[in-house]
Amino acid sequence: MRAGGFLVSELKLHLERIQSRCGYVLFSFGLAAALAFLSSCGSTTTAVSPTITVSCVPSDVTVLTTSQCTANVQNLSSTLVNWSISGTGNGSISSGGLYTAPSTVPTNNVVTVTATSQVQSTLTATQNLTIEAATAITAVTCVDPNTQLASSVVASNNQLACTATASTGATVAVNWTVANATSGLAGNVGSVSSQGIYTAPFVPPPGQMVTITATSQSVSTITKSVTATVVFGSSVLSGNYVFSASGRLGPPSGAFWARVGSFSAGGGVINGGLEDTNQGGTPNIVTQLRSFTGSYSVGPDGRGTMQFCEGTSSPCPSGSSSATAFFRIVVASPQQVQIIEFSPPSATSAVTIAGGEMLLQDSSIGHFTNANQVLSGAYSFNFAGVSTTTSAESVVGDFSSNGFQSIAAGSTTTPKSPGETDTGAGGPVALPASTYTISSNFRGTITLNGLSFSFYPISTSRAKFIEIDQPSTGTTPDSILVGDAYKQEISPTCGWGVNALNGATVLQTTGATSGGVVVGDVGSFTASNNGTTGAVGTGSLDENSGGTISSQVASLSGTFAIDPDGCGRGTLSIGSRTYVFYMISPSSAVLQETDSGTVAHGLLVPSQGGPFVNSTSTTSSTLSGSYALQLAGTSTAGAAGLIEDIVGQLTADGVGNWKSSSFDINNDGTTQTGVANSGTYAADSSPTGTLRGTAHLTTTPNLVLYMVSPTLFYVLEVDPSPAGSTVGVLSNQF
Numbered sequence: 001m002r003a004g005g006f007l008v009s010e011l012k013l014h015l016e017r018i019q020s021r022c023g024y025v026l027f028s029f030g031l032a033a034a035l036a037f038l039s040s041c042g043s044t045t046t047a048v049s050p051t052i053t054v055s056c057v058p059s060d061v062t063v064l065t066t067s068q069c070t071a072n073v074q075n076l077s078s079t080l081v082n083w084s085i086s087g088t089g090n091g092s093i094s095s096g097g098l099y100t101a102p103s104t105v106p107t108n109n110v111v112t113v114t115a116t117s118q119v120q121s122t123l124t125a126t127q128n129l130t131i132e133a134a135t136a137i138t139a140v141t142c143v144d145p146n147t148q149l150a151s152s153v154v155a156s157n158n159q160l161a162c163t164a165t166a167s168t169g170a171t172v173a174v175n176w177t178v179a180n181a182t183s184g185l186a187g188n189v190g191s192v193s194s195q196g197i198y199t200a201p202f203v204p205p206p207g208q209m210v211t212i213t214a215t216s217q218s219v220s221t222i223t224k225s226v227t228a229t230v231v232f233g234s235s236v237l238s239g240n241y242v243f244s245a246s247g248r249l250g251p252p253s254g255a256f257w258a259r260v261g262s263f264s265a266g267g268g269v270i271n272g273g274l275e276d277t278n279q280g281g282t283p284n285i286v287t288q289l290r291s292f293t294g295s296y297s298v299g300p301d302g303r304g305t306m307q308f309c310e311g312t313s314s315p316c317p318s319g320s321s322s323a324t325a326f327f328r329i330v331v332a333s334p335q336q337v338q339i340i341e342f343s344p345p346s347a348t349s350a351v352t353i354a355g356g357e358m359l360l361q362d363s364s365i366g367h368f369t370n371a372n373q374v375l376s377g378a379y380s381f382n383f384a385g386v387s388t389t390t391s392a393e394s395v396v397g398d399f400s401s402n403g404f405q406s407i408a409a410g411s412t413t414t415p416k417s418p419g420e421t422d423t424g425a426g427g428p429v430a431l432p433a434s435t436y437t438i439s440s441n442f443r444g445t446i447t448l449n450g451l452s453f454s455f456y457p458i459s460t461s462r463a464k465f466i467e468i469d470q471p472s473t474g475t476t477p478d479s480i481l482v483g484d485a486y487k488q489e490i491s492p493t494c495g496w497g498v499n500a501l502n503g504a505t506v507l508q509t510t511g512a513t514s515g516g517v518v519v520g521d522v523g524s525f526t527a528s529n530n531g532t533t534g535a536v537g538t539g540s541l542d543e544n545s546g547g548t549i550s551s552q553v554a555s556l557s558g559t560f561a562i563d564p565d566g567c568g569r570g571t572l573s574i575g576s577r578t579y580v581f582y583m584i585s586p587s588s589a590v591l592q593e594t595d596s597g598t599v600a601h602g603l604l605v606p607s608q609g610g611p612f613v614n615s616t617s618t619t620s621s622t623l624s625g626s627y628a629l630q631l632a633g634t635s636t637a638g639a640a641g642l643i644e645d646i647v648g649q650l651t652a653d654g655v656g657n658w659k660s661s662s663f664d665i666n667n668d669g670t671t672q673t674g675v676a677n678s679g680t681y682a683a684d685s686s687p688t689g690t691l692r693g694t695a696h697l698t699t700t701p702n703l704v705l706y707m708v709s710p711t712l713f714y715v716l717e718v719d720p721s722p723a724g725s726t727v728g729v730l731s732n733q734f
Contacts, residue, residue: 248353
């Protein structure tokens with residue numbers, strides 16, 4: 001205990017002395033805590049100095065770009081700093097330390113950034129930044145990915161791979177844009193990816209030229225552009241198409257010929273083809289459900305070739321010895337193609353002279369679990385061809401489908417219902433009840449008024465039909481009819497009134513006289529009504545009957561009426577012409593001429609965007625851009641006139657001139673390709689405000705045009721005898 005007391009006393013003595021000095025180390029086994037305290041002997045309190053450092057990233061800055069600066073402040077009550085830069089014209093810096101370089105490199109391209117403590121102004125730190133000029137874009141090069149060769153031309157939906165480079169050849173980081181080269185607008189010009197891959201649209205833009213621009217990612221004022229020409233290519237056609245063509249077999253037969261079918265197109269290849277054909281003459285041959293493959297190619301102007309290998313499922317590449325049918329085509333749009341039958345490649349003689357169209361099938365019909373429901377509602381139809389006596393025949397009418405394989409019986413007595421037909425001037429005949437069926441391949445069959453047809457739906461609103469009645473004997477030809485049915489756009493059924501026709505309306509018909517002379521009409525009128533009766537005013541009509549031309553411009557009047565049952569049938573008179581029609585939609589109807597001695601059929605359509613504006617040196621005409629043309633009829637006058645079909649492409653300059661044009665012609669089996677044309681066109685100057693105009697071409701010298709819209713004109717050849725009569729359409733491509 002004594003020893004313990006002594007140690008405690010010694011500890012107290014040392015604790016009293018610790019304020020002045022400490023240099024003695026005391027060890028004790030029993031006082032570990034006290035000794036731990038004493039182990040701090042030898043440290044004295046000293047002040048820690050504040051510090052500041054600056055870091056800017058990046059330290060090399062391109063003009064007009066930025067660098068983020070940060071300050072690290074230690075041992076101060078506040079870490080906030082004020083930012084500044086040396087000199088003038090050296091850029092700017094924000095309160096948050098974001099430095100923005102000037103637009104040009106200063107004389108001294110090293111700029112000092114300073115951070116100053118907000119609580120101790122003597123505390124600063126600096127960082128030097130080097131200002132560099134932006135890398136200039138000296139070239140933009142685009143190559144065809146398939147050939148790896150530089151190219152400034154790209155076809156429908158094809159690509160160009162573009163790169164921006166500096167003078168050293170190094171790639172410059174850029175942003176890409178594309179616009180129309182003429183208007184500067186971005187509509188229908190395709191697209192360009194962030195990697196510079198330009199994809200052309202399916203249809204060339206107006207003017208065909210696009211501007212592809214590279215903009216420096218560093219400096220938005222540094223740009224470089226190239227132009228590319230967009231042309232048509234085979235990729236413009238893709239999907240399932242329904243087609244029809246009708247005309248005559250080549251000499252010496254001259255018998256009526258028609259085909260209707262469908263196929264899948266893509267990448268120049270045709271697959272899954274299915275068609276029905278009907279050939280007149282002796283014998284009359286009907287072929288159903290014939291499969292085929294094929295191929296096609298579309299050139300830069302939208303004109304192209306197509307071939308079928310019928311009766312096979314094997315591939316049918318271009319030039320295949322298995323090809324059995326050949327065509328020339330012109331693309332109006334990815335949805336519509338005009339076609340004529342043609343000679344094989346490297347030949348100038350065709351076995352068939354026929355024309356028609358291909359229409360893209362609506363993909364929505366594939367969603368029906370029951371294919372029969374594709375045909376549902378009231379439909380107006382327009383069929384034409386030849387009768388059992390091989391004379392021209394036109395049949396128009398309507399029918400009602402329930403979507404479940406039944407066609408309702410029509411009635412021409414009260415109460416009336418859809419289901420009647422007109423053949424010439426004999427008046428309507430009620431259709432008996434019948435049936436139809438649509439298979440999983442979307443080919444249908446139907447019976448109408450005792451005649452059997454196959455049909456191929458384009459959509460729920462339209463289908464193409466061909467008569468498939470087998471000849472009653474091997475030597476007696478039956479009638480051959482081909483045409484379209486259109487769904488009536490009205491609810492409830494039989495709700496049409498006198499206002500069904502209203503406003504500017506255009507008509508077109510084609511057919512033949514009782515003597516076999518081909519006749520074509522185009523015209524326009526303004527429809528109005530007082531609530532009970534319909535009137536036709538300011539009517540114009542042009543006719544070519546085998547080279548005999550009749551033009552009545554803005555001098556016709558007449559009347560129209562809708563049958564009292566309101567089911568869509570109506571009658572129309574214009575001047576000395578009379579017609580029966582069946583409504584499709586307001587001011588749109590299938591049409592049949594009912595004048596004695598003429599069998600003709602066609603359409604009534606509303607005109608939109610009129611009048612046809614004349615072209616001058618300062619005002620662009622309504623007719624401007626690139627157009628697809630189709631004409632059909634005869635090239636010479638009279639009942640024995642040579643059958644002719646034409647497809648072609650024309651470019652209108654907007655001020656009355658055809659800049660370029662090229663036609664493919666099948667004249668009674670003799671074919672010509674790439675026939676160049678030139679000429680002029682103009683809207684009628686008197687009276688003004690009409691839908692009518694004229695055109696002159698070297699191949700078909702004189703035409704009249706009636707404007708349906710700025711993208712569609714009805715066309716009639718008006719060359720006097722010995723020239724024949726052709727009628728057709730001019731459809732805007734772009």
